[in-house]
């Protein structure tokens with residue numbers, strides 16, 4: 413067994429969240445630089461330029477990339493040969509979130525009906541997975557809820573087929589329009605059940621931009637969806653243009669013969685994503 417100190421995890425995750433709030437992933441910035449060249453619409457070009465300037469200003473000045481500093485969503489992969497010492501790991505991850513958000517906007521309410529702000533951006537939403545080995549890998553999304561609000565999940569019968577998947581994804585993007593703050597990263601989950609399809613769509617947002625599915629039929633679908641989305645004309649920040657999305661990532665899961673669960677999770681132009689391994 414390998415022992416990992418809970419305090420080490422708390423410090424590392426706190427630092428990761430703090431850094432990620434003002435420093436966008438390099439693959440996203442690279443995709444935006446390519447988009448600046450591909451975009452033909454003058455307003456679209458201008459928006460991409462402003463977003464790139466904003467990203468580099470945030471990085472240089474250590475200020476958040478967006479006023480909505482998001483809700484912390486953590487994906488924790490724990491090796492089955494790991495034991496934690498010196499505390500409770502779940503509580504430590506909440507402490508890390510609390511620390512990281514001490515000088516960031518507090519965007520979490522403790523109860524969706526009473527709407528009282530939790531005051532420290534907790535709870536972080538934590539997804540646990542036990543994996544082989546003795547490693548610990550934690551990925552984070554600091555998810556803006558403009559894009560989350562425009563995301564959708566629906567249970568379909570299998571008869572909708574791939575055509576129905578296309579229609580649902582495109583309808584989601586069209587309905588979102590400017591409200592999800594494009595250029596988007598589009599995570600699509602297909603299969604599983606009501607609970608797991610949404611998680612698959614969210615995990616798809618962890619993939620680096622430019623990655624393609626290992627399954628050829630899924631990779632083909634990703635390419636077709638990206639072309640179709642960029643044919644909608646919504647453009648950067650919804651002001652018209654070609655680059656409505658930078659990437660479409662599709663994750664598929666085994667499902668029941670009676671259903672085709674489908675989820676679309678959108679990420680916005682402040683896609684705060686980071687990973688650490690201990």
Ligand code: SF4
Pocket residue numbers: 478479480481482555556557558559560591592593680681682
């Ligand atoms: S959706 Fe993203 S870019 Fe838009 S306001 Fe929210 S965090 Fe900011």
